[in-house]
Amino acid sequence: MSQASPEAAESFAADYMALLPRFVEPIVRAVGARDGDLALDASLNLKTKSWLAGALRMNQLCSELELALALADWAAAKAVARDIEVHVPRLQKALTGAPDDAFRPLRPRTLQTAIAS
Structure with missing residues (x-):
């Protein structure tokens, strides 16, 4: 089994x-239309590509x-589709290597303040 080159991985x-x-987009549309087959197909497509890209979340x-x-739980499906949509900008930021403010470590002073309160 051969390994992909770093260039191929970066290109992917x-x-x-x-x-x-x-x-x-097809996931959000299909869930909104309650088209389970189309939503499942689009989800499987994104799931596979995400796994290959290392986008585990x-x-x-x-x-x-x-x-x-x-489970035909359309309320849950709609909530997850929204979570997927909201996750896109964060994932794009992570893939470009840009720092994400949400993952900044706490400064000791902030930590002390949080513990004291």
Whole structure:
């Protein structure tokens, strides 16, 4: 079994990032229309591509959507589809290597303040 070159991996990640909104749109539309087959197909597509790109949170969200669809729980499916949509900008930021303020470590002073209160 051969390994992918770093260039191929970077190219795949760049393509994944650029096309991410196109992968998510059919999920949101299908869930909104309560089209379980189309939503499942779109989710499986995004789930596979996310796994290959190393986007494990997106992969997990797709698994959650698939479970909601299997249970015909449209309220849960709608909530997960929204979570998927909201996750896109954060994922795109992570794939570009930009720092995310949400993951900044706490400064000791902030930590002391939080403990004191």
